[in-house]
Amino acid sequence: AQSVAQPEDQVNVAEGNPLTVKCTYSVSGNPYLFWYVQYPNRGLQFLLKYITGDNLVKGSYGFEAEFNKSQTSFHLKKPSALVSDSALYFCAVKGNKLVFGAGTILRVKS
């Protein structure tokens, strides 16, 4: 069975600084990995996915994610955080179904 761990409940970063939201996964076979963002009282919005190919995946709103097979990680990154990036972020892995992590709250302070 597949699983996802997001080890940080919350990440705090100053506006303009780089941000990283961590994700590790466990799945049989090739991983299909996703990042989503959720704003209060809204549904999830798709940010980016890794299926195969380059280990650095670029997505929406300037976000990117680095796939590391040996560390079974798929960390979300952004070079310069915005206050408007403050939200709840979910990592997900697809095996026989899509499994979500518990989520990480990102707070960007001005």
Added chain:
Amino acid sequence: DGGITQSPKYLFRKEGQNVTLSCEQNLNHDAMYWYRQDPGQGLRLIYYSQIVNDFQKGDIAEGYSVSREKKESFPLTVTSAQKNPTAFYLCASSAGNNQPQHFGDGTRLSIL
């Protein structure tokens, strides 16, 4: 604009009452999903349907029922058997097995 519409946005249930949450999509997606979101627990899969007139139980199907009579629609009924229904319910659809899921804006269900 293509997307997923969930209604109502807020719903209140009385004891012993069944309630139905609506989910409609105009993305022409074959697959649709229902999730329950509780604080600090991420999303848990209730039911999913990969094609019209077919659906499967997810991880927490007890106390819920669904139907898939049309490609565009996947309503979820929260029955009186679901003893802890208070949650945020999210509907999603996808174009294929490994494609991203697109989500509606959810229905928040509370108990009166």
